[in-house]
Amino acid sequence: MSQCLRFFSLTCLVSMLTPAALADTAQGLLAVFTMPGDASIYVDGQRKGNSPASQHETFKIHLPEGEHTLRAEKDGFDAVERTLFIGAGTEKTVKLSLAPEIEMVAIEGGCFIMGSAEDENERDRDEGPQHEVCFQPFEIGRYELTFAQWDACVADGGCEKIPSDEGWGRGQRPVINISWQQAQEYLKWLNNCGGQTGYRLPTEAEWEYAARAGTTTPFSTGECISTDQANFDGTFEYAGCPEPTNLDLHQTQPVGSYPPNAWGLYDMHGNVNEFVADCWNDSYHGAPEDGSAWLAGNCTRRVLRGGSWYGDPGYLRSAYRCRSGPAFGHRTIGLRLARTPGG
Incomplete structure (x- = not known):
C-alpha cells in the first residue's frame, strides 16, 4: 500500500x-x-x-x-x-x-627610435634628441574620428557642442573644430555607452610608432610624399623630392580616401592634425621610454601630430610636432582614438 x-x-x-x-x-x-x-x-x-x-x-x-x-x-x-x-x-x-563603429587596429608591442635625425630636411629642434621607446600592445583607430561618430555623441547628450563643418560636409569626413577638452567629453561618453571601454587619446610616442609603421624615413611613404598619398597643400616642395603637383584641395577629405600605411592606418599624414594625450615639451629630454603619455611640462599646450590639408609636406613628417591650447579648436584639427586592450 x-x-x-x-x-x-x-x-x-x-x-x-x-x-x-x-x-x-x-x-x-x-x-x-x-x-x-x-x-x-x-x-x-x-x-x-x-x-x-x-x-x-x-x-x-x-x-x-x-x-x-x-x-x-x-x-x-x-x-x-x-x-x-x-x-x-x-x-x-x-x-x-547604434553608434557608428570605431574600427581599431591592434598594434603589437615593440621598440622604435622616436624623433628625427639631425640631418632630416625641415627638422625642428623639438624633434630630438632621438631616443628608444618600447611599448606594450595597444590599439589605435584605423581612421580619424568622423563627424558621424561625433554626432552620435551629440545626439545622445554626451557632447554639448556640434562643431562647424565649414560647409564641407559631415558624415565620413573627419570631425574638425573640436578642442582637446571636447575630445575628453567624447571619450567619457564613449567609455560609458555600454560597449567596449578603455578608449583614450593615443600617447605621442604611440602615435609616432603607428605613423612610422616600421619606417625610419621622414614619411611612412619614404623620403617623399605626394598628393596621391595624402591630403595636404601640394603647392609646396620638399627638399630632394619631385616637383610639387600644385594640387591643393583647401579642405578635408572623407577618411580613408588615400592609401593606408603598412599597418593599415589611414591619413596618418595630412587631412587633419590629430590631438594626442601629452603635454607640450620643447624637447625629448626626460621623456618617458615606455610609451606612456608625458603629463609633465607645459600642460596649457597639448601636442598635435600628422599635419593637415592646410600644411606643406614638411608638416606631414612622422616626427613633426606642433601644439595647441586645450580649449582651442580649428578647421585643421581633429583626433584619432586609441584603446588599451582589456580596458
Whole structure:
C-alpha cells in the first residue's frame, strides 16, 4: 500500500511539473544591451521595451526556440537589426551598437627610435634628441574620428557642442573644430555607452610608432610624399623630392580616401592634425621610454601630430610636432582614438 502511495505521489508530481518543465526547455533566454543605452527593442516586429541606460544592466527576454529578428532603434542613431537563432534551454547575449563603429587596429608591442635625425630636411629642434621607446600592445583607430561618430555623441547628450563643418560636409569626413577638452567629453561618453571601454587619446610616442609603421624615413611613404598619398597643400616642395603637383584641395577629405600605411592606418599624414594625450615639451629630454603619455611640462599646450590639408609636406613628417591650447579648436584639427586592450 505504501509503495502504491509513493508511486502515486511521484506520478502526480511528475505530471504536475511536466508542463512547466516542457515550457522552460522549449524556450531560450536572450540578453541584450545596446550602445548607447535606452534604445527601443523589437523582436519579430513587436516592441518589447527599452534597453537599460547603464552598461551594468541587461535587457532579458524568454523566446521560443527558433529564428528571430532583433532590432534596436533610438532617435538620432541608425537602427540596427540582426537575425539570430535561439536554442531551447540556452542563453544568448547580443551586443548592438547604434553608434557608428570605431574600427581599431591592434598594434603589437615593440621598440622604435622616436624623433628625427639631425640631418632630416625641415627638422625642428623639438624633434630630438632621438631616443628608444618600447611599448606594450595597444590599439589605435584605423581612421580619424568622423563627424558621424561625433554626432552620435551629440545626439545622445554626451557632447554639448556640434562643431562647424565649414560647409564641407559631415558624415565620413573627419570631425574638425573640436578642442582637446571636447575630445575628453567624447571619450567619457564613449567609455560609458555600454560597449567596449578603455578608449583614450593615443600617447605621442604611440602615435609616432603607428605613423612610422616600421619606417625610419621622414614619411611612412619614404623620403617623399605626394598628393596621391595624402591630403595636404601640394603647392609646396620638399627638399630632394619631385616637383610639387600644385594640387591643393583647401579642405578635408572623407577618411580613408588615400592609401593606408603598412599597418593599415589611414591619413596618418595630412587631412587633419590629430590631438594626442601629452603635454607640450620643447624637447625629448626626460621623456618617458615606455610609451606612456608625458603629463609633465607645459600642460596649457597639448601636442598635435600628422599635419593637415592646410600644411606643406614638411608638416606631414612622422616626427613633426606642433601644439595647441586645450580649449582651442580649428578647421585643421581633429583626433584619432586609441584603446588599451582589456580596458
